Amino acid sequence: MRPGDLERVQSLPLFQDAAPETFRVATAGAHVQRFPAHTMLLLEGDPVDFLYVLLDGQAELHGTWNDHETVLAILRPVSTFILAAVVLDTVALMSARTLERCELLMIPGDAIRTAMRLDARFAQAVSRDLAGGYRGLVRTIKNHKLRGGVERLANYLLALRASDNAGSTVRLHFEKRILASLLGMTPENLSRAFAALHDHGVTVEGSLVHIAKPGALEALAKPDPLIDNHAPRGGDILIDADAEIWSSEWNRATSR
Amino acid sequence: MRPGDLERVQSLPLFQDAAPETFRVATAGAHVQRFPAHTMLLLEGDPVDFLYVLLDGQAELHGTWNDHETVLAILRPVSTFILAAVVLDTVALMSARTLERCELLMIPGDAIRTAMRLDARFAQAVSRDLAGGYRGLVRTIKNHKLRGGVERLANYLLALRASDNAGSTVRLHFEKRILASLLGMTPENLSRAFAALHDHGVTVEGSLVHIAKPGALEALAKPDPLIDNHAPRGGDILIDADAEIWSSEWNRATSR
DNA sequence: TGTCTGGTTTGATTTGCATCAAGCCAGCAC
DNA sequence: GTGCTGGCTTGATGCAAATCAAACCAGACA
Structure with a gap:
């Protein structure tokens, strides 16, 4: 483990509330492992022995059925998965695979479950993490059932812009075929969806996407705070911070 | 509150592990309320002040965007929602509405959060409940992204058969238009999907569905334990019980 | 009883998306 | 350089699902 890695893990919402002793015990049995690109970390259907913490690199969660595969989430550091x-x-219901060289901290599942038993604050943090994840999935389902492909892409781009505090040009962090699967379409149709957004001020050059007219794009995307976690709240002070500061990339990945 | 109601609530996975004192405190501030059919219980975007426990009747969770609506789950007693x-x-990210006359126990959210702080076992139970819910949603997403409409319907019918330990005839517990929305299609297409299943031994009479050739239906549906919670496990003793004995109807509702 | 209403079904048409197929382009090995 | 390879794009075609429209049917009700 590199210097600073433990601190990065401890500062995750999942752990920052835990008693120092809890954290120490939980990570005592943990180990860091490096994996090359395009390596299966976990296969759906297999028993899960570890909580994974992605420290470096990018990984993907996907599901399979009947010889088809769909990307469910993209993970970026620092985030936990399969909690x-x-x-x-x-x-596991999802398989995990590295997209690039990755560094992972693997914490034994037993340690996590024991920590939950001994430390109520940690158990609460687990609950909050799972609740955030749950809500991320609800957003994803609404996104898929209520919107068409072009709308999903448009909102994804707006979410990227908001999260990477990018200017008018955003960077896709992974291949377009992965993005297509994440958004629930074929690579061909993602290409056509980008073409459709051309009329709304979107131009693509490799992995760089320029958003010339954010207003026009928003008019098409109709982002909604109840689907897209980045979307502007209706003007009220009631809720100033959605507690879903969540460890994984779900929100960004699944278009928030 | 009727006699026996509290016992039914206490026997939920969420509460059966809690200390009696915890349960007493949590339910002390709770009250039972009855609602007529087709009544909004909760609107998406509104702050959530209570944990709802459906004691009697049927209710629906749905989401809205851009003047469209989609059913996310059907709830049947006894189950909790918006945990x-x-x-x-x-x-709330989802709205809730009664489908028929309903009886609900409403537990103040404060009481739940306080109980989590005081009782680690309860906090663990909340985690397990949310984890089960999370996994139910993962199943739902796989179901929608990987399967076509007819396949979703076929698997839904098989799930119904397995859960209601029905024989060869199952009963749809709610209107077909609701089912259509739950399965992500229009009522017209649900009708056509049923017609398509006719060749595989499925006949419909009102809300009664007869499955003449379960084998043929399974061949079409290809149920998978990693999507459909009822599906037969591959022949191993490793996992004898998926812990997702879960309070709500998600699994059944979203086709397991 | 007749009438109204709303859910369901059926058919015709359109739209959206997947599939198939070919071409393009950058990276890379040789 | 040449010739790969794999990702991306573009076009043509086919299929699945949404939409539009009309008919049917059952229950509610006067």
């Missing part, structure tokens, strides 16, 4: 399976001590 | 929003003390 739900760890809590229930059961098999 | 995630309660844990995070934030606004």
Whole structure:
């Protein structure tokens, strides 16, 4: 483990509330492992023995059925994944694969479950993390069931712009075929969706996307705070911070 | 509150592990309320003040965007809902509406959050509940992204058969237009999907669905334990019980 | 009983998306 | 350089699902 890695992990919402002792015990049995690009970390259906913490690199969660595959999330550091399976001590519903060279901290599931038993504050943090994840998935489902492909792409771009505090040009952090699968379409159709956004001020050059007229794009995308976690709140002070500061990339990845 | 109601609530996975004192405190501030059919219980975007427990009747969770609406889950007794929003003390992402006359126990969110702080076992139970819910949503997303409409319907029918331990005839518990929305299609297409299943031994009479050739239907549906919670496990003893005995109807509702 | 209403079904048409196929382009090995 | 390879794009075609429209049917109700 590199200097600073533990601190980065400890500052995750999942752990920052835990008692120092809890954190120490949980990470005592953990180990860091490096994986090359395009390596399967976990296969759906397999028992989950570790909570994974992505320290460096990018990874993907995907699901399979009937010889088809769909990307469910893209993970970027620092984030944890498959917490739900760890809590229930059961098999994974998603497979995980590295997109590039990755460095992962693997914390034994037993340690996590024990820590939950001993430290109520940690158990609460787990609950908050899972609740945030749950809500991210609800957003994803609404995104997919209520919007068409072009709208999903438009909102994804707006989310990227908001999250990477980018200016008018945003960078896609991974291949377009991955993005297509994440957004629930074929690479061909993603290409056509980008073409459709051309009329709304969007131009593409490799992995760089220029948004010339954010207003026009928003008019098409109709972002909604109840689907897109970045979207502007209706003008009220009631809710000033959605507690979903969440460890994984779900929100960004699934278009917020 | 009727006699026996409290016992039914206490026997939920969410509460059966809690200390009796915890349960007493949490339900002390709770009250039972009855609602007529087709009544909005909760509007997406509104702050969530209560954890709802459906004691009697049927209710629906749905989401809205751009004048469209989609059903996200059907709830049947006894189940809790919007736990995630309660844990995070934030606004609802889904609206809730009664489908028929309903009886609900409403537990103040404060009481739930306090109980989590005081009782680590309860906090663990909340985590398990949310983890189960999370996994239910992952299943739902895989179901929608990987399967076509007819396949979703076929699997839904098989799930119904398995859960209601029905024989060869199953009962749809709610209107077909609701089911259509839940499965992500229009009522017209649900009708056509049923017609398509006719060749595979499925006949419909009102809300009664007869499955003449379960084998043929399974061949079409290709149920998968990693999507459909009812599906037969591959032949191993490793996992004998998925811990997702979960309070709500998600699994059944969203086709398991 | 007749009439109204709303859910369901069926058919015709259009739209959206997937599939198939070819071409393009950059990176890279040789 | 040449010739790969793999990702991306573009076009043509086919299929699945939404939409539009009309008919049907059952229950509610006067």
